[in-house]
Amino acid sequence: MTIENPPAPTPDPLMVTARCLVVDLEGTTSAAGFILGDLYDYARPRLAAWIDEHADDAAIAEAREQVIRDASLPADATTDAVVAVLHEWMEQDVKATPLKTIQGQIWAEGFARDEISSHFFDDVIPKLRDWHEHGVALAVFSSGSVASQVPWFRHSPDGDLTPLITDYFDTIKAGPKKEAASYDAIASALGIPAEELVFFTDNPGEIAAALEAGWQVVAFSREGEPFFEADFGTASVVTSFADVEVVAP
Numbered sequence: 001m002t003i004e005n006p007p008a009p010t011p012d013p014l015m016v017t018a019r020c021l022v023v024d025l026e027g028t029t030s031a032a033g034f035i036l037g038d039l040y041d042y043a044r045p046r047l048a049a050w051i052d053e054h055a056d057d058a059a060i061a062e063a064r065e066q067v068i069r070d071a072s073l074p075a076d077a078t079t080d081a082v083v084a085v086l087h088e089w090m091e092q093d094v095k096a097t098p099l100k101t102i103q104g105q106i107w108a109e110g111f112a113r114d115e116i117s118s119h120f121f122d123d124v125i126p127k128l129r130d131w132h133e134h135g136v137a138l139a140v141f142s143s144g145s146v147a148s149q150v151p152w153f154r155h156s157p158d159g160d161l162t163p164l165i166t167d168y169f170d171t172i173k174a175g176p177k178k179e180a181a182s183y184d185a186i187a188s189a190l191g192i193p194a195e196e197l198v199f200f201t202d203n204p205g206e207i208a209a210a211l212e213a214g215w216q217v218v219a220f221s222r223e224g225e226p227f228f229e230a231d232f233g234t235a236s237v238v239t240s241f242a243d244v245e246v247v248a249p
């Protein structure tokens with residue numbers, strides 16, 4: 001007699017009702033190793049020339065000044081000294097806004113030249129397309145600057161995803177990711193009450209801030225990512241976009 005094992009039951013997905021899904025990138029939609037590897041390797045050798053050649057760009061000038069202030073460098077610090085600080089922050093994956101501004105411009109040019117492209121976990125793009133098709137608005141809140149978020153979505157391995165995205169937020173437009181006020185600012189910009197928004201992220205500090213602002217939150221615990229099996233507090237935890245169903249109210 002042959003005894004066959006019954007197929008393993010498919011776990012029920014986590015159900016979320018929301019008018020808009022806002023996604024974090026690194027560790028949630030995309031691998032930290034790709035960003036800290038391919039993207040950082042692209043930016044690292046280009047920082048000094050970019051800062052010098054774009055000294056008249058207000059965003060770059062302000063970023064340079066902010067590095068000097070944050071790192072307590074002398075006011076007349078050389079570009080090399082500024083770049084040394086940026087390299088240190090990159091080594092430690094410090095999500096400093098001036099670093100993100102400069103990196104973001106370099107990456108935007110790299111995307112435009114087809115010298116870099118983006119990465120998404122296999123479970124992400126099909127679900128984003130499905131939810132968008134079913135009336136859920138999609139937005140982004142990342143430490144990566146908006147200047148880099150847009151080409152990140154435009155140059156995906158599955159083509160241009162920008163038609164799916166309603167709005168993009170970074171730490172300049174919304175504020176720090178670990179402060180509730182930033183989520184209030186995003187809700188107000190989107191014109192959607194907090195309880196009708198859901199944030200997908202892997203970072204416990206961001207989870208706490210979004211919950212404090214009254215948002216729904218789904219925590220991502222992806223194997224191999226920096227916050228795998230971290231303490232996500234009271235948030236529902238999943239390992240993949242395939243474990244969640246987002247429906248518009």
Ligand SMILES: CSCCC(=O)C(=O)COP(=O)(O)O
Pocket residue numbers: 024025026027035039095100141142143144145148149152177
């Ligand atoms: C737009 S690609 C670069 C993303 C980036 O620089 C980054 O630091 C992502 O951090 P996140 O806030 O999305 O975890």
Ligand SMILES: [Mg+2]
Pocket residue numbers: 024025026027028201202203
């Ligand atoms: Mg993240």
